[in-house]
Amino acid sequence: MTRPSNEQLRSILVDMVGARIQAGRLWNLQRQGQIGTVAPIDGHEAVVAATAHALDPASDWILPQYREPLALQRFGPEVLDQYMLYNIGHPDGSRLPPSVRVAPLQISLATQVPHAVGLAWGMTLRHQPGVTTVFFGDGSSSEGDFHEAANLAGVLGAPVILLCVNNQWAISTPLHQQTAAESLADRAVGYGIPGVRIDGNDAAAVFDAVDEARRLALDGGGPTLIEATVYRLGAHTTADDPTRYVPAEDLKAARANDPVDRLVDHLRDLGLWDDDTQAEVEVAALTRIDEAFKRAMAQPLTADAVFDHCFITDTPRMARQRADLLATAPQGHSDTPEFDR
Amino acid sequence: MNSTSELTMLQAINEALHGEMARDERVMILGEDVGHVGGVFRATEGLFEKFGEARVVDMPLAEGAIVGSAVGLAMAGLVPVVEIQFLGFSYQAMHQIVGQIARLRYRSQGRFEPAITIRAPFGGGVRTPELHSDSLEGQLANVPGLKVVAPATAADAKGLLAASVRDPDPVVFLEPLRGYRGIRGEVPDDDHVVPLGSARMARSGEDLVIVAWSHQVEVACRVADSLADEGLSIAVLDLRSLVPLDIESIAAVVDRCGRAVVIEEAAQTGGFGGEVVATIVEECFWSLEAPVVRVSGFDVPYPVGMLEDAYVPDEARITAAIRRSLETA
Numbered sequence: 300m301t302r303p304s305n306e307q308l309r310s311i312l313v314d315m316v317g318a319r320i321q322a323g324r325l326w327n328l329q330r331q332g333q334i335g336t337v338a339p340i341d342g343h344e345a346v347v348a349a350t351a352h353a354l355d356p357a358s359d360w361i362l363p364q365y366r367e368p369l370a371l372q373r374f375g376p377e378v379l380d381q382y383m384l385y386n387i388g389h390p391d392g393s394r395l396p397p398s399v400r401v402a403p404l405q406i407s408l409a410t411q412v413p414h415a416v417g418l419a420w421g422m423t424l425r426h427q428p429g430v431t432t433v434f435f436g437d438g439s440s441s442e443g444d445f446h447e448a449a450n451l452a453g454v455l456g457a458p459v460i461l462l463c464v465n466n467q468w469a470i471s472t473p474l475h476q477q478t479a480a481e482s483l484a485d486r487a488v489g490y491g492i493p494g495v496r497i498d499g500n501d502a503a504a505v506f507d508a509v510d511e512a513r514r515l516a517l518d519g520g521g522p523t524l525i526e527a528t529v530y531r532l533g534a535h536t537t538a539d540d541p542t543r544y545v546p547a548e549d550l551k552a553a554r555a556n557d558p559v560d561r562l563v564d565h566l567r568d569l570g571l572w573d574d575d576t577q578a579e580v581e582v583a584a585l586t587r588i589d590e591a592f593k594r595a596m597a598q599p600l601t602a603d604a605v606f607d608h609c610f611i612t613d614t615p616r617m618a619r620q621r622a623d624l625l626a627t628a629p630q631g632h633s634d635t636p637e638f639d640r
Numbered sequence: 641m642n643s644t645s646e647l648t649m650l651q652a653i654n655e656a657l658h659g660e661m662a663r664d665e666r667v668m669i670l671g672e673d674v675g676h677v678g679g680v681f682r683a684t685e686g687l688f689e690k691f692g693e694a695r696v697v698d699m700p701l702a703e704g705a706i707v708g709s710a711v712g713l714a715m716a717g718l719v720p721v722v723e724i725q726f727l728g729f730s731y732q733a734m735h736q737i738v739g740q741i742a743r744l745r746y747r748s749q750g751r752f753e754p755a756i757t758i759r760a761p762f763g764g765g766v767r768t769p770e771l772h773s774d775s776l777e778g779q780l781a782n783v784p785g786l787k788v789v790a791p792a793t794a795a796d797a798k799g800l801l802a803a804s805v806r807d808p809d810p811v812v813f814l815e816p817l818r819g820y821r822g823i824r825g826e827v828p829d830d831d832h833v834v835p836l837g838s839a840r841m842a843r844s845g846e847d848l849v850i851v852a853w854s855h856q857v858e859v860a861c862r863v864a865d866s867l868a869d870e871g872l873s874i875a876v877l878d879l880r881s882l883v884p885l886d887i888e889s890i891a892a893v894v895d896r897c898g899r900a901v902v903i904e905e906a907a908q909t910g911g912f913g914g915e916v917v918a919t920i921v922e923e924c925f926w927s928l929e930a931p932v933v934r935v936s937g938f939d940v941p942y943p944v945g946m947l948e949d950a951y952v953p954d955e956a957r958i959t960a961a962i963r964r965s966l967e968t969a
Contacts, residue, residue, distance in 0.1 A: 394749035402715070403747050407739050413705045414740070417712020424668075424694060425716055444735075447705035454700055608750040609785050610809045614884035615837070 303352070303506040309571050310373075311352050311502050312562045315344035316577065317584030318369035319559050321379075322533070324588050325369075325386065329537040333592075334386040338366045341533035342500075345558035346464050347371065349505035350432060353513060358429030360422075362402040362415045366464075367434055375399040379587060383595040390604060400429075409435050409442035412461065416452045419459040419516075430516040432460040432509070438469025440483050449524060453490040458516035460509060461524045464499060466531035471544040484526035492522045499527030500558040532557065602628035644795075644826040649819045652794040652827045653683050653759075656801040657721065659831060661691050664719060667805060669696045670706055671723030680725060681761065681820055703733035710756050711740050719755045721805055727762035727814065728771035728942075741810045742785030754785075754810045759801070763855050763905050764952050765818040767945035773817065774942050775906035777853075780812050781882045781915065787836060788882040790814040792857035794825040796880060799834030807836060816855035823858060837884035841893070845875030848899040848962055851890065851916050853879040856903045856953060863958045874962065882912055890916065891923035898929035899965045903953050908936040930968035933961040 318340050328334045347370035356374045368382040377399050385392025393403035405411040415433035440463055452459050463483050467474050487494025497508045512523035530553035534541045566572035606621045661667045675698040678685030688696040699706045710720035724730045744754040764773035781788045791797040804811035842857050843864045850860040857878040864874035877893050894900050904913040917932045935953045943951050
């Protein structure tokens with residue numbers, strides 16, 4: 300057991316509080332039609348931020364699903380800049396610099412799990428120290444890719460942490476309609492790998508579990524499946540209306556166990572957090588995201604960027620298509636995006 | 641210098657894999673039964689013994705994870721060469737091929753390089769059980785970000801496979817099941833690379849051109865040879881790669897001949913043959929002396945063994961199509 304230090308817990312909380320307030324900003328920007336569909340992080344802050352702090356950004360990789368970016372600040376400020384580009388629909392929204400070991404967001408559920416296994420395996424083959432950590436949800440654990448990849452990870456002994464964030468809901472489908480299993484962590488038995496179930500609302504517990512899985516992987520002990528139980532406190536995405544299916548009393552109970560509030564209370568008790576700190580962290584986080592949004596909107600883009608990076612060079616067919624487009628498309632910055640509200 | 645040996649297509653493929661693994665230590669082989677046994681067709685024979693279990697890997701039977709883990713290996717800077725035992729089995733990896741490999745460079749705007757080759761045998765004629773003979777080149781060519789290569793000769797199998805492995809973009813490399821041992825020819829002994837995207841004139845001719853790829857090139861050549869006895873001059877253009885497509889070579893030969901027959905083994909509707917016809921119409925409309933004729937599989941699932949000969953384009957159907965074209969004034 301490696302308990303996070305109080306200083307580490309405080310850093311984790313800074314990221315969590317920042318993520319929570321930034322998520323609110325994103326929601327409003329979407330409602331104003333300024334950005335596209337967003338998946339709010341509410342309820343996932345502890346599991347994402349504490350995981351990022353238990354890993355080493357200089358050697359370890361994170362492969363997200365799509366709900367995580369706001370709490371991945373430890374892996375580089377570029378993550379937020381890239382996320383804002385993503386949210387306005389700019390193609391650079393999935394391009395991070397080589398120094399940031401975070402993979403692009405993944406829309407197709409669980410398809411990133413075999414990527415994480417392959418990347419961890421490849422790092423071993425190339426004698427690069429480090430682990431990969433892949434985020435996916437309870438719904439994704441029903442996908443074949445999760446099963447195939449977890450099985451392969453066990454066979455290879457790959458240094459990968461399979462981090463299932465069980466938030467009880469796959470859009471509107473509750474966990475009991477997802478699986479008859481009592482615990483998603485139990486599935487590890489079938490892959491011959493360790494499986495642990497933790498309280499994902501407890502940042503210290505998340506840090507512990509990820510740290511232990513990481514040490515095991517670096518020692519050649521192979522993969523670990525971690526099931527972190529949380530509750531999705533917000534909508535699935537800005538396109539979702541959870542009041543149609545989430546029982547109000549369940550949500551109320553979950554809010555009483557809010558991961559951000561829990562860590563705030565803990566650090567307040569230790570004298571490491573107060574209202575001024577909270578306000579400073581929130582203002583800084585809002586300033587950061589507003590600046591990132593402004594920069595994103597100013598990022599140049601020409602219409603024929605639609606062809607860039609499909610192949611390393613255009614095929615003859617694409618070269619003709621590019622020329623055709625350039626003959627008719629307006630030059631310079633493309634129109635300010637407009638999104639359905 | 642420039643010595644050659646007579647090899648089957650299978651031996652040529654094996655030689656290319658040996659060459660690429662020796663040339664670049666990042667090259668890995670992944671697949672089902674590719675290690676100890678050397679592949680169910682022996683395409684990977686000797687690689688396990690020579691390059692070891694870390695680079696030639698017998699994978700669990702999970703096409704999605706084989707292809708999906710290749711994405712991660714590529715992100716780590718390795719060069720995976722994946723064998724899918726039969727192309728029809730790639731249905732279970734299609735979400736990784738189409739949704740992941742083909743978009744890795746585009747999604748990451750060039751950060752990650754999907755230098756991945758997927759080899760798979762395809763096509764009929766050997767009385768396999770169901771799903772072993774499906775021709776999916778049309779579907780695959782319709783996926784932006786994938787290159788699709790289909791050699792017709794042993795020498796091209798070696799040269800195009802070497803080019804595919806060295807290509808920084810993902811390539812689906814389609815090997816004709818019937819051609820593994822049925823196609824043989826002189827193959828350069830040394831390093832041999834055939835660039836992707838350049839078609840090959842398999843037969844020159846002036847009266848009509850047959851456009852084909854993979855095993856159907858050989859069938860087309862037999863037809864051209866037999867019609868030569870009647871004094872007809874039939875050209876055969878072997879596309880070699882569907883993506884990138886050698887539009888200029890297609891246009892040049894059709895402009896010269898004025899008549900074209902396009903052959904493919906896949907079902908007709910939505911197949912790649914239609915793309916070739918559309919290209920001919922766009923490029924060569926004013927040179928055409930007759931409608932372009934397609935000879936293809938039918939719009940049914942690839943049939944079981946006793947019906948195969950009714951399905952796969954053969955010399956009789958191709959000859960009939962040629963006569964139909966030539967009879968048009």
